[in-house]
Amino acid sequence: MKLLVVFLLVGSMMVLSEGFPEPEPGPEAEPTEEREADTESANEESGDEDEHSVVKRATRCPCGWRRFGTRCLIVKGPLKWIDAQRRCQSIGGNLLSVHNAQQNNQALSLLGNKRTWIAASDAQEDGQWLNVDGTPFNYANWCSGEPNNHGGRESCAEVNFSGRRCWNDESCSSRLYSICARRVNS
Ligand SMILES: [Ca+2]
Numbered sequence: 420m421k422l423l424v425v426f427l428l429v430g431s432m433m434v435l436s437e438g439f440p441e442p443e444p445g446p447e448a449e450p451t452e453e454r455e456a457d458t459e460s461a462n463e464e465s466g467d468e469d470e471h472s473v474v475k476r477a478t479r480c481p482c483g484w485r486r487f488g489t490r491c492l493i494v495k496g497p498l499k500w501i502d503a504q505r506r507c508q509s510i511g512g513n514l515l516s517v518h519n520a521q522q523n524n525q526a527l528s529l530l531g532n533k534r535t536w537i538a539a540s541d542a543q544e545d546g547q548w549l550n551v552d553g554t555p556f557n558y559a560n561w562c563s564g565e566p567n568n569h570g571g572r573e574s575c576a577e578v579n580f581s582g583r584r585c586w587n588d589e590s591c592s593s594r595l596y597s598i599c600a601r602r603v604n605s
């Protein structure tokens with residue numbers, strides 16, 4: 420019996436001296452967060468919105484925003500263009516950049532008859548339009564005769580101008596409604 424006890428003691432000491440077995444992977448190694456598929460019309464839009472869109476951890480927009488594809492849109496009250504952009508940034512977005520007719524129509528569906536700022540500006544150089552969110556300026560729906568840079572000082576783009584609901588370049592200090600956009604769940 421004593422022999423058995425000694426054997427067990429020696430055996431357990433050997434185990435201890437060999438160190439502990441390799442630890443199991445920590446709980447952080449295996450993210451178990453459920454990733455919902457972004458099924459609803461996520462691929463409607465063309466490839467101009469590829470950056471970051473692979474991260475689709477959920478499919479919801481914040482309260483008050485309307486979802487169109489991978490973007491959430493919200494309309495805000497009248498401000499100068501620069502203040503409108505700052506407000507959009509303060510709520511996690513930018514002024515809406517419009518890249519095709521479908522996106523233009525989506526925006527118009529929210530606007531009623533409100534004249535509304537979007538992301539486009541040629542403030543750096545007249546006639547050289549850029550989107551303030553950094554996306555390419557690759558679509559426009561200018562009204563006939565626009566952009567006319569009226570008075571030599573129109574550097575910001577509005578949608579929903581005139582009864583034809585087309586685009587106009589306007590003085591950036593005019594106080595128009597604005598439409599902000601952000602990524603779904605970004
Ligand atoms: Ca201009």
Ligand SMILES: [Ca+2]
Binds near residue numbers: 566568569573587589
């Ligand atoms: Ca104009």
